Every structure is written in C-alpha cells, then in structure tokens.
Amino acid sequence: MAAALIDGKAIAASLRQSLAARVAGWTAKGHRAPGLAVVLVGEDPASQVYVASKARQTVEIGMVSVEHKLPVETSEAALLALIAQLNADPAIDGILVQLPLPPQINPDRVIEAIDPAKDVDGFHPVNVGRLSIGSRAFIPCTPRGSLHLIHSVRKDLSGLNAVVVGRSNIVGKPMAALLLAQSCTVTIAHSRTRDLDSVCRSADILVAAVGRPKMLDARYVKPGAIVIDVGINRITDPETGKSRLVGDMDFASAREVAGAITPVPGGVGPMTIACLLENTLDSYEVRIG
Secondary structure (H helix, E strand, C coil): CCCCEEEEEHHHHHHHHHHHHHHHHHHCCCCCCEEEEEECCCCHHHHHHHHHHHHHHHCCCCCEEEEECCCCCCCCCCCHHHHHHHHHHHCEEEEEEECCCCCCCCHHHHHCCHHHHCCCCCCCCCHHHHHHHCCCCCCCHHHHHHHHHHHHCCCCCCCCCCECCCCCCCCCCHHHHHHHHHHCCCEECCCCCCCHCCCCCCCEEEEEECCCCCCCCCHHCCCCCCCEECCCEEEECCCCEEEEEECCCCCHHHHHCCCEECCCCCCHHHHHHHHHHHHHHHHHHHHHH
C-alpha cells in the first residue's frame, strides 16, 4: 500500500493563515506590523525568484517587506554597513541576506554581522549554539518546516529512531538537533557512513538532505517510516528532454515502503518561506510583548 502523501503546500498555507491571524491580532491593538528585510546582492535568477516569492508572502500575511537589491559589484564593507543600519532599525524584526553572495564578500562575516535577535535564517553562531544546547533560538527555516511536516503525521516522537542523511550547517546538523530535542535517538549519516542502506533502514524518521537526485530508494526505507525529502535537484527528463525537479529520494519506489512521504516539489519547499515568516513573527512578538 502506497505511503500517505505529506502535503507541504497545504500545511504551509495553514501555517501562513495562523500567522496572519497573529499579525492581525497585534495590529488591531494599534501596534506596528512586523518588518522583514531581505537583501539581495547581484542578479542570480534563482535568488531573484525566491526573493520575490518571500516578499509576496510576507505582504499577504500583513507584514512589511523591505527589499534591498544591490549591484553584484557591491563591496563587503558596503553590505556590512547596510546590515548595521538594519540592526539598528526598530521597525525591522528580521534580516535575511540571500545566499549565495558574490566572491568578493565573505558570507561568514555577513552572517556574523546580523544581530542574533534578528537572524531569522538561524545561521548566526549564537543561534546555532543556542539550538545545540536546547536553548531558545531561531531555527533554520528548512529544518523547522521539516519538523512541522513530521508532526503533521505524528505528534509524539519520543523514543523514535531518526536518521538524517546529510551534515550541512543549514539542514543536516540543525535537523538532528531538533529531532534530539524531540527525544528521538538520532544518527547523522553522510558520505563516509558505512552500510548507509542498513543505517537508513533503522529509521522511523528518515530525512534526506544530501543534494543528490534520487540517491535513496526503497532499499533505504524502513516499512512504515516517515520520510522527509529535503532535496531539490533539477534534472533533464530523458523521455521528454525537459528539466524537472526531483528529490534525494527515488519517490516512486520509496513511497511503496514508507508510511508517509513528502513529494518534490510540494513538500518541504513551501514550508521554508512559511517558517521564515514564523521566525520573523516570533522575533516581533519578543520585541512588542
């Protein structure tokens, strides 16, 4: 029997609706609307599309979207000066600098320059450290969204075995920390992991975040497992010659074994922006409340 489909689009829409209600509750009391500043350096097409989508969804739920689009030749000093300005702006609750950045700019310096209290991407070392010790922190948006999706299937994760395939700072490591905080027994697997298939088959929750199209198939999935496919890979369909998006899972085969699985597209992707908005509203409520 095929696995249940975890509908990220519907869950993200529901989350945005609840966020809009929270925003409306604050503004009805006479408070300003939450503000999210997004900084884009250069003209990377994928980044432009993503920033436009963020801006649209920010406004749709009643927040203020502030966009700073800078030329590709912008210096690191100029970008850091803008971040300092946004840090000091009381109307800005969240700051997001769209990655990747041009080669003349060190992304680590940029991330560390953002006020941790406005770091709604959850990348600042202060937030990374707080997350690792289970303290209050901004959680990177993709892992936070993935946890929402897991909880849509099962609320209590205590005692479950979880395997995260991938050890990136953006997804793998924070995802593992989140699952550990849910009292899961967590394994982080990666390119050097031996017997990866057997490690994955031990998972009640399997999170694939390696960035390799269709790397994991049914052989890696425990019957009945919750499978979260974070991968977004563009490939050329050999039959049509057209490009399409696929995940890190071989969806068709994995769905025959899993209990519940996210599709690509339409799974984790829609949750990422929704959780960016959630982080921004959390930041705002700390400031207002």
